[in-house]
Amino acid sequence: MKAASDLSRRDFLNATASVGGGLILALTLPGAGGQSNSAAAAARAAPAAGKSATQINAWLKIARDNSITIIVDRSEMGQGVYTALPMLLAEELNIDMGVIRIEAAPVGDAYINPGNGGQVTGTSNSVQDAWEKLRMAGATARTMLISAAAKRWRIDAAQCHVENGTVVNSQGKVLTYGELADAAAREPVPKELKLKSRSDFQIIGRARPRTDTPGKVDGSAEFGLDVKLPGMLHAVLAQSPVLGGKVKTVDAGAAEKMPGVRKVMVTSSGVVVVADHFWQALKARNVLAIAWDSGANAQLDNTAIRAMLVKTAAAGAGLSARNDGNVESALKSSKQRLSAAYYLPLLAHATMEPMNCTADVRADGCDLYVGTQVQQIAQTTAATAAGLAPEKVRVFTTLIGGGFGRRLDIDFIPAAVEASKAVGVPVKVTWTREDDMTHDTYRPPAYEEVSGGIDAAGKITAWKLHITSPSITARMFPPVKGVDDSVIEAAVNNLYDVPNLSVSYSRQEIGIDVGYMRSVSHAPNCFVIESFMDELAAAAGKNPYDFRLAQLAKKPRQRRVLQLAAERAGWGKAAAGRHQGIALLEGYTTHLAQVAEISIENGELKVHKITCVVDCGQMVNPRIVESQIESGIVFGLTAALWGEVTLKGGRVQQTNFNNYRLLRNNELPELDVHLVDSDEAPGGIGEAAVPLVAPAICNAIFTATGIRLRELPIGRQKLLKA
Numbered sequence: 001m002k003a004a005s006d007l008s009r010r011d012f013l014n015a016t017a018s019v020g021g022g023l024i025l026a027l028t029l030p031g032a033g034g035q036s037n038s039a040a041a042a043a044r045a046a047p048a049a050g051k052s053a054t055q056i057n058a059w060l061k062i063a064r065d066n067s068i069t070i071i072v073d074r075s076e077m078g079q080g081v082y083t084a085l086p087m088l089l090a091e092e093l094n095i096d097m098g099v100i101r102i103e104a105a106p107v108g109d110a111y112i113n114p115g116n117g118g119q120v121t122g123t124s125n126s127v128q129d130a131w132e133k134l135r136m137a138g139a140t141a142r143t144m145l146i147s148a149a150a151k152r153w154r155i156d157a158a159q160c161h162v163e164n165g166t167v168v169n170s171q172g173k174v175l176t177y178g179e180l181a182d183a184a185a186r187e188p189v190p191k192e193l194k195l196k197s198r199s200d201f202q203i204i205g206r207a208r209p210r211t212d213t214p215g216k217v218d219g220s221a222e223f224g225l226d227v228k229l230p231g232m233l234h235a236v237l238a239q240s241p242v243l244g245g246k247v248k249t250v251d252a253g254a255a256e257k258m259p260g261v262r263k264v265m266v267t268s269s270g271v272v273v274v275a276d277h278f279w280q281a282l283k284a285r286n287v288l289a290i291a292w293d294s295g296a297n298a299q300l301d302n303t304a305i306r307a308m309l310v311k312t313a314a315a316g317a318g319l320s321a322r323n324d325g326n327v328e329s330a331l332k333s334s335k336q337r338l339s340a341a342y343y344l345p346l347l348a349h350a351t352m353e354p355m356n357c358t359a360d361v362r363a364d365g366c367d368l369y370v371g372t373q374v375q376q377i378a379q380t381t382a383a384t385a386a387g388l389a390p391e392k393v394r395v396f397t398t399l400i401g402g403g404f405g406r407r408l409d410i411d412f413i414p415a416a417v418e419a420s421k422a423v424g425v426p427v428k429v430t431w432t433r434e435d436d437m438t439h440d441t442y443r444p445p446a447y448e449e450v451s452g453g454i455d456a457a458g459k460i461t462a463w464k465l466h467i468t469s470p471s472i473t474a475r476m477f478p479p480v481k482g483v484d485d486s487v488i489e490a491a492v493n494n495l496y497d498v499p500n501l502s503v504s505y506s507r508q509e510i511g512i513d514v515g516y517m518r519s520v521s522h523a524p525n526c527f528v529i530e531s532f533m534d535e536l537a538a539a540a541g542k543n544p545y546d547f548r549l550a551q552l553a554k555k556p557r558q559r560r561v562l563q564l565a566a567e568r569a570g571w572g573k574a575a576a577g578r579h580q581g582i583a584l585l586e587g588y589t590t591h592l593a594q595v596a597e598i599s600i601e602n603g604e605l606k607v608h609k610i611t612c613v614v615d616c617g618q619m620v621n622p623r624i625v626e627s628q629i630e631s632g633i634v635f636g637l638t639a640a641l642w643g644e645v646t647l648k649g650g651r652v653q654q655t656n657f658n659n660y661r662l663l664r665n666n667e668l669p670e671l672d673v674h675l676v677d678s679d680e681a682p683g684g685i686g687e688a689a690v691p692l693v694a695p696a697i698c699n700a701i702f703t704a705t706g707i708r709l710r711e712l713p714i715g716r717q718k719l720l721k722a
Contacts, residue, residue: 334453353401
């Protein structure tokens with residue numbers, strides 16, 4: 001038997017079946033053994049005899065043995081794009097999902113996401129972007145295959161149709177896609193296409209298992225941490241404990257004498273230790289004598305960050321993002337006027353797979369094996385580090401063990417490239433969990449001031465929101481002119497019927513890098529808006545549900561999800577000792593309502609149930625939609641209950657999951673997710689459920705205790721009755 005350190009996931013599963021006695025259960029998953037999800041593995045594998053594939057278009061390869069490869073241009077990080085996007089092509093091609101192989105797209109113009117301005121997986125728009133594009137690609141290939149078959153049979157194409165990976169003519173003759181692929185690729189691209197109507201869908205809209213599940217169970221799926229190349233060395237990175245600090249001096253004498261250590265070098269990212277094995281590199285890093293220049297953040301802490309935001313908010317109105325009517329006049333003339341200030345903390349992404357990257361730099365090029373959400377930026381970053389032209393860098397995107405926006409950043413890439421270039425062989429750089437927690441690009445804090453006015457009938461007459469926060473976009477995609485759109489999401493498109501409404505933004509940097517996190521500013525802004533809606537409802541003497549419903553005359557889809565959520569949750573009928581809170585969101589062109597049901601005993605909060613009703617338009621795979629909504633709720637629960645990053649002297653205090661709490665299995669409430677059938681275009685689902693959790697729970701807490709929580713996390717608040 002192999003040593004424990006040498007066991008792969010597959011070895012472990014096999015080993016557990018052969019030792020210990022007792023019941024042995026063999027589990028076979030659909031598609032197991034016939035499908036590879038790994039672009040990196042595919043790139044290193046020699047093509048099998050007789051399986052050379054013909055590329056029909058940017059999305060499709062058909063081999064002579066009838067195997068079909070679909071190229072997916074979005075990174076798979078658990079959200080299901082390796083299933084949902086191929087379903088779009090499979091629908092128009094009339095092929096069974098079981099015969100499909102998945103390949104991650106290389107860097108290429110065909111794979112640019114127009115909504116994100118590049119080859120980017122983000123903003124929950126993978127299906128939205130692909131909805132027509134991939135169906136058109138499938139229909140194009142179908143038309144070309146039919147045309148090739150018709151020419152071979154010397155008949156009119158109208159006498160042919162496709163079924164189950166073949167072209168069939170009116171006389172019953174059949175040609176497989178594999179037999180036609182070469183000829184089809186030479187056919188002209190059709191100028192007119194007819195897409196299937198919804199009533200004819202056989203694959204789209206049907207729940208089906210995910211294509212990447214078997215590989216994740218049997219160990220064949222390749223994440224970044226799984227990459228192995230011939231002659232590969234391993235490396236770890238020492239970074240300044242104070243965020244933003246730099247290396248002054250390094251004494252590597254003791255580290256260089258340790259077993260397996262090949263090189264210690266200062267890079268643009270910090271000090272890299274390269275060794276034969278990861279643990280050798282890590283042990284050597286621990287004995288490095290590094291003097292750090294702490295820089296400007298040596299005194300930075302959370303109190304200072306908050307003071308910066310409050311001071312900037314008080315300095316002026318900021319930049320106007322929206323200004324309807326006359327807000328100041330309407331506030332003055334309102335029967336009641338309320339004002340409040342809310343504060344949202346720094347948050348860590350806390351992905352299950354820490355940052356890692358494998359680089360193979362040669363004189364003539366560089367291969368990058370990495371879990372990234374930004375292939376083009378990864379390519380240019382690696383090219384700069386290697387001193388190569390971007391086109392000399394190939395990017396192989398692995399499966400990602402959690403992205404949440406963290407892998408929109410590329411700070412973990414340069415060290416691997418620089419190290420590989422220095423030692424002349426492939427190098428994998430792996431961050432430890434502690435590296436990952438203490439050197440994240442954190443969700444920015446936000447300080448938000450809001451005022452509202454209501455009339456005698458309980459209608460909102462005025463709404464004024466001023467957001468103060470750092471800018472993510474200005475660092476990652478400069479220059480930002482005017483209002484940063486990523487800061488005002490869900491605020492500028494306030495879904496309620498308010499005649500006088502203003503939203504403004506003041507930018508205040510805090511000295512450390514901040515990054516995009518799942519739902520970005522939808523989460524802080526939804527927390528403020530939906531919490532303050534409850535404050536206005538209380539001031540008007542209205543039920544929070546009725547109060548919202550009255551402000552949605554122009555939003556029929558929002559009214560519908562709100563009504564369904566209240567109905568399914570039994571709004572106003574909670575059992576004794578239980579209390580409910582409600583929240584609403586229109587984000588990523590998806591419409592959601594959530595009801596949280598809680599209890600509080602001796603100041604301790606327990607979340608019993610969350611009901612979520614979702615109208616996301618047409619769904620490709622309802623099973624994936626449901627799982628993404630559930631996932632978003634769990635993510636939102638973690639953030640709402642415990643999420644907070646604290647700094648002391650510029651050093652992050654949270655180092656692992658012992659002091660950065662995640663939701664545990666025994667804390668998971670009952671989840672009731674209801675998906676509304678719709679003919680509308682698809683909306684985004686990966687992030688949409690996250691923002692509603694905190695306001696729904698906090699609104700329930702107010703009902704239970706009379707305490708209004710205006711900052712998070714909930715876990716450090718006293719919940720005894722006011």
